[in-house]
Amino acid sequence: MPNLVKPFAALRPRSEFAADVIAPPYDVVSTDEARALVRGRPSSFLHISRPEIDLASGISPYADDVYARGAANLQRLRDSGVLVRDSTASFYVYRMSAGGRQQTGIACVGSIAAYDANRIRRHELTRPDKENDRVRNIATLNAQTGPVLCAYRANDTLRALVRDCASGAPTLQAVGPNDVVHTVWCVSDAGRVGRLATALDALDQLYIADGHHRAAAASRVAHERRTRDAVDAGSQSFLVVAFPHDEMRILDYNRVVRDTHGLSIDEFLARVRDSFDVEPATAPVAPPEPETFGLFIADRWYRLRIRRTLVPRNDPVASLDVSLLQDRLLAPVLGIGDPRTDARIDFVGGIRGLGELERRVRSGAAAVAFSLHPTRMEQLMAVADAERLMPPKSTWFEPKLADGLLTHVLD
Numbered sequence: 001m002p003n004l005v006k007p008f009a010a011l012r013p014r015s016e017f018a019a020d021v022i023a024p025p026y027d028v029v030s031t032d033e034a035r036a037l038v039r040g041r042p043s044s045f046l047h048i049s050r051p052e053i054d055l056a057s058g059i060s061p062y063a064d065d066v067y068a069r070g071a072a073n074l075q076r077l078r079d080s081g082v083l084v085r086d087s088t089a090s091f092y093v094y095r096m097s098a099g100g101r102q103q104t105g106i107a108c109v110g111s112i113a114a115y116d117a118n119r120i121r122r123h124e125l126t127r128p129d130k131e132n133d134r135v136r137n138i139a140t141l142n143a144q145t146g147p148v149l150c151a152y153r154a155n156d157t158l159r160a161l162v163r164d165c166a167s168g169a170p171t172l173q174a175v176g177p178n179d180v181v182h183t184v185w186c187v188s189d190a191g192r193v194g195r196l197a198t199a200l201d202a203l204d205q206l207y208i209a210d211g212h213h214r215a216a217a218a219s220r221v222a223h224e225r226r227t228r229d230a231v232d233a234g235s236q237s238f239l240v241v242a243f244p245h246d247e248m249r250i251l252d253y254n255r256v257v258r259d260t261h262g263l264s265i266d267e268f269l270a271r272v273r274d275s276f277d278v279e280p281a282t283a284p285v286a287p288p289e290p291e292t293f294g295l296f297i298a299d300r301w302y303r304l305r306i307r308r309t310l311v312p313r314n315d316p317v318a319s320l321d322v323s324l325l326q327d328r329l330l331a332p333v334l335g336i337g338d339p340r341t342d343a344r345i346d347f348v349g350g351i352r353g354l355g356e357l358e359r360r361v362r363s364g365a366a367a368v369a370f371s372l373h374p375t376r377m378e379q380l381m382a383v384a385d386a387e388r389l390m391p392p393k394s395t396w397f398e399p400k401l402a403d404g405l406l407t408h409v410l411d
Contacts, residue, residue, distance in 0.1 A: 002111045002119070003114070004110065005108040005111065005114075005201070005237075005242070006111070006237065007109075007187075007196075007197065008090070008109045008237070008239075008408055009088060009090065010085070010107070011086075011407040012083065012085075012086065012171075012406055012407065013082060014084055015171065017082045017083075018174040018405065019174040021077070021082065021405070022174040022182065022404050022405060023044050023046045023402065023403045023404050024046075025049075025400055025402075026146060027130075027213075028400065029046075029050070031053060034050040034053045038053060043077060045145070045404025046403075048070050048074045048077075048145060048404075049403050049404075051067070051069040051070035052066045054069055055069060061133070070140065070141060071140050074143070074145075086186065089188075089193075091107065091165070091192075091193060091196050091197075092108070092184050092185065092186055093106060093107075093162055094241050094405075094406070095184075096181070096182055096401070097183070098179060101249070102247075103249070104243070104247065105162075106158075106196065106200065106241070106242050107147065107240070108241075109238060109239060110206065110215075110238055111237055112219050112222040114206075115215060115218075116219060118205075118387065120205065120208065120240075121205050121206070121208065121384035121385070122208045122384065123207070123208070123380055123383045123384045123390045124390060124392075126216045127213070131217050131220070133217075134146075134213050135220050138217055138410070139221055142409065143407050143408060143409045143410060144410070145404070146211065146403055147401050147403075148208060148210070148238060148241070149208070149211050149241060149401055150209060150242040150243070151207045151245040151380075151381070152244060152245065153245055154244035154246045155244075158196075158200070158244065159244065161192070161195055161196055161199055165185055165187045165192055166185050171186040176399075176402045177402075178398075180399040180400075180402075182402050184406065206242055207380065209380065209397055210401075214238070218237075218238035222235050222237075222238075225410075234409065234410040234411045235410045239406065239408040241406075245377045245381065246377070248377055250374045250375050250376065250380075250397055251349065251398050252287075252350035252396065253347060253348075253375075253396045254347070254349075254354075254357055254370060254372055255339075255348070255369070255370045255393075256345070256346050256357060256366035256368070256370075257336065257344055257345050257346075257366060257368050258365075261335045265298050269302075272295070272304065276293070277307065278295075278304055279303045280300065280301075283301065284296075284354040284357075284358070285301050285303050287303075287371060287372060287373040288373070289373060290321055291305060291311060292305050292306075292373060293371065293372060294370065294371030295368065295370055296354075296357055296358060296361055296368070296370075297361065299361075306324050310324070310328060311324065316383045317388050320383075320394065321372050322390070326339060326391060339391065339393070340392050346366070347392075349398075350398070351398050354371055357370075374395075375394050
C-alpha cells in the first residue's frame with residue numbers, strides 16, 4: 001500500500017513578506033477582481049496564479065503568454081528573496097482563524113499513487129477545461145501552488161501531535177480575505193516529523209473537500225512525467241492541507257433560478273406543494289435542519305419541508321438536501337434537468353448571505369431563490385466511501401486556504 005502523505009521542503013514567503021504575498025485561491029476571483037486586488041502589491045501571489053492580470057486586457061487566461069508570465073513572476077519573487085525554499089523536508093501546521101473559531105490542519109504532500117488507488121478520495125466530477133488549465137499551470141511553473149483542501153476523520157493522536165507542533169512561535173502569519181488569519185508552523189524536528197508521518201499514514205484515507213481539479217491535474221502531470229527515462233520524484237505527490245473533519249465548516253450553497261418555467265406564482269406554489277409542506281415566513285429562512293428549505297419569490301419568504309416519505313434513507317447521494325431539491329422541485333417543477341449545464345440556474349455561496357438571494361430576485365436577475373441547510377462532513381465522507389459523486393455545488397467550505405504561503409516544487 002502506498003504511503004498516504006509525506007513531508008516536503010516548501011517554497012514560502014519570508015515571514016516579513018507573508019502579508020504582501022498572501023492571496024485568495026485563483027478560482028474564487030475573476031480577472032477584474034484580481035487586477036483590483038494587486039494594485040500596489042507587486043508581490044501578491046495573484047501575479048502567479050492569475051498572471052493574465054499583467055498582460056493586455058482581454059487576453060485569454062489560457063494563452064501561452066499567460067502561463068509563461070506566471071513562471072516569470074514566480075522566478076522574480078524567488079530571485080528577489082521574497083520567496084525562499086526550506087532546506088529540510090517538513091510538515092507544516094496550518095491554522096485558519098476567523099469569527100471566533102479556528103481549524104488547524106497539516107500541510108504535506110499527498111501520494112499520487114494513493115490518490116489513484118482511491119485512498120485519497122474524491123466526490124466531484126472535474127471539467128476538462130479547468131483540469132487542462134491546472135495541468136499547464138503545474139507543468140509551466142514546475143510547482144503546485146494551490147493546496148488541495150482535505151479532511152480526515154478526527155482522532156486524539158493527531159490532535160495531540162498537532163497541538164504540540166503549534167505550541168511555539170509561528171513561522172508565518174498573515175491576514176487573508178474576509179479577515180481570516182492564516183498561521184503556519186514549520187515542523188522540521190526529526191522526532192516530530194516521524195511521529196506525524198506515522199500517525200498520518202495510519203489513517204485509512206483522506207477526503208478531498210475542495211480542489212478536485214488541482215488533484216486531478218497533479219495526477220495527470222505525475223503520469224506524464226512517469227513515462228520519461230528519469231522519473232521526477234517530486235511530481236509523484238501533490239500539495240495537501242488536511243484538517244480533522246470535526247473542525248471543518250461547510251456553509252449553505254444556495255440556488256437561484258431565472259424564471260418559473262412558464263408558471264404563475266400560484267401555479268408554481270401549487271406544484272411545490274406536491275412534495276413539500278409550504279408555510280409563509282415573516283423573515284428570511286435559514287433552514288435550521290436537514291430536509292428543510294427556504295423559498296423567496298415575489299418579495300415573500302416561505303419555509304419548505306419535504307415530506308419524509310419522499311426521502312430515500314439508504315442512498316447517500318439521493319438523500320442529500322441538494323438532491324432532494326433537485327429531484328423533487330428544480331427538475332419536475334422548474335425544468336432544470338442538468339444543473340451543471342443549464343444556464344437558467346445559478347449558485348450562491350452562503351458566505352454572501354440570504355440578502356444576496358433577495359437582491360437577485362428583486363433585481364430581476366432571478367425569479368425564485370432557494371436557501372438550503374449546509375451539507376454535513378459526515379455526508380460528504382459517506383458519498384466518497386461509497387465511491388459516488390455529489391451533485392454540483394453541494395458544499396461551500398469556509399474559510400478557504402490561501403494561495404502563496406506554501407508551494408510544492410516538483411524536483
